Amino acid sequence: MSDETTDPTGDAGGYVPLTFPTVEDPETYRAGFACIVGRPNAGKSTLVNALVGTKVAITSGRPQTTRHTIRGIVNRPDAQLVLVDTPGLHRPRTLLGTRLNDLVVGTLAEVEVVGFCLPADQKIGPGDDFIARMLEGVSTPVVAIATKAQTVEPSRLIEHLIDIEELGRAHAADGFAAIVPVSSLEAYQVDVVAEVLCSFLPVSPPLYPEGELTDEPEQVMVAELVREAALEGVRDELPHSLAVVVEEISPRPGRPEGKELLDVQVIIYVERDSQKAIVIGRGGSRLREVGTRARAGIEALLGTRVYLDLHVKVAKDWQRDPKQLQRLGF
Numbered sequence: 001m002s003d004e005t006t007d008p009t010g011d012a013g014g015y016v017p018l019t020f021p022t023v024e025d026p027e028t029y030r031a032g033f034a035c036i037v038g039r040p041n042a043g044k045s046t047l048v049n050a051l052v053g054t055k056v057a058i059t060s061g062r063p064q065t066t067r068h069t070i071r072g073i074v075n076r077p078d079a080q081l082v083l084v085d086t087p088g089l090h091r092p093r094t095l096l097g098t099r100l101n102d103l104v105v106g107t108l109a110e111v112e113v114v115g116f117c118l119p120a121d122q123k124i125g126p127g128d129d130f131i132a133r134m135l136e137g138v139s140t141p142v143v144a145i146a147t148k149a150q151t152v153e154p155s156r157l158i159e160h161l162i163d164i165e166e167l168g169r170a171h172a173a174d175g176f177a178a179i180v181p182v183s184s185l186e187a188y189q190v191d192v193v194a195e196v197l198c199s200f201l202p203v204s205p206p207l208y209p210e211g212e213l214t215d216e217p218e219q220v221m222v223a224e225l226v227r228e229a230a231l232e233g234v235r236d237e238l239p240h241s242l243a244v245v246v247e248e249i250s251p252r253p254g255r256p257e258g259k260e261l262l263d264v265q266v267i268i269y270v271e272r273d274s275q276k277a278i279v280i281g282r283g284g285s286r287l288r289e290v291g292t293r294a295r296a297g298i299e300a301l302l303g304t305r306v307y308l309d310l311h312v313k314v315a316k317d318w319q320r321d322p323k324q325l326q327r328l329g330f
């Protein structure tokens, strides 16, 4: 299934030269890494997107859509905060789950501060306790973030903040390093979250050039865009059964200047033939829509016209097969 653009809107071939952000005062400028954790659906990706100001991670109403560690970078006059968005922390049920948790714990030890998202629209439960216990094992300071704060009544928010305080004290003598309510979609206190997280970073020059939104390889970003497009409207049928691999991104040879074209070859893996039929749709109609939607995002990301070549393949039970997982980049 192929799909070439006929009406490009992006700047062709527009890779922006990299410059480092302006440092207001090198004596006090801070830079470092923060990791955002929380149970599935806690609002982690939405918070990262609000902090960074550009969509870098996938959000959806369904748990566990973020399979890769995606970093967003917040540049402030006084600090650079590099955010690591983690997959939904959960008790491992499949091998994929185990790998995700290993990935999360490994990441926590390497960052300067952890943001622990606890959604205000839900009571603190066993999933949050599980994460709090996991955090006991790392010495990184933990900032509790009461997400979705403006989706509930003030009385409920207060109750939630008290419960968070208790959760913190149950797991560490001094409790959480800070507790901040935020509502990412309602633009409430997003700046405060950035400021509090930055206060835990060491004095350091900026780590990444300006304009760089993520240090994930382009392949991963492209795969995420295709995955998001392929799940659109069929999340109930295929929530976790879909993996995307970008086989190749290469410039089409012999294109005239200003009309550059990137060939992008992508494989969508599903677990069963029935799922393949869902992704492709009648007469390939759905896959065409997936291609059109994904291509628009890829062109915006890469800043050039794209020829997207999409294939759907069946990889039986890929979630439980270590070899398949490795091949799919987990």
Ligand SMILES: Nc1nc2c(ncn2[C@@H]2O[C@H](COP(=O)(O)OP(=O)(O)OP(=O)(O)O)[C@@H](O)[C@H]2O)c(=O)[nH]1
Pocket: 038, 039, 040, 041, 042, 043, 044, 045, 046, 047, 058, 059, 060, 061, 062, 063, 064, 065, 066, 086, 087, 088, 089, 147, 148, 149, 151, 182, 183, 184, 185, 186
């Ligand atoms: N109204 C409102 N909705 C929010 C807010 N934050 C998150 N949501 C919604 O909550 C749902 C889950 O948010 P995500 O950001 O995808 O959650 P996540 O923690 O990244 O989820 P996983 O990737 O499954 O771990 C989405 O439907 C969001 O739109 C908020 O501040 N206000």
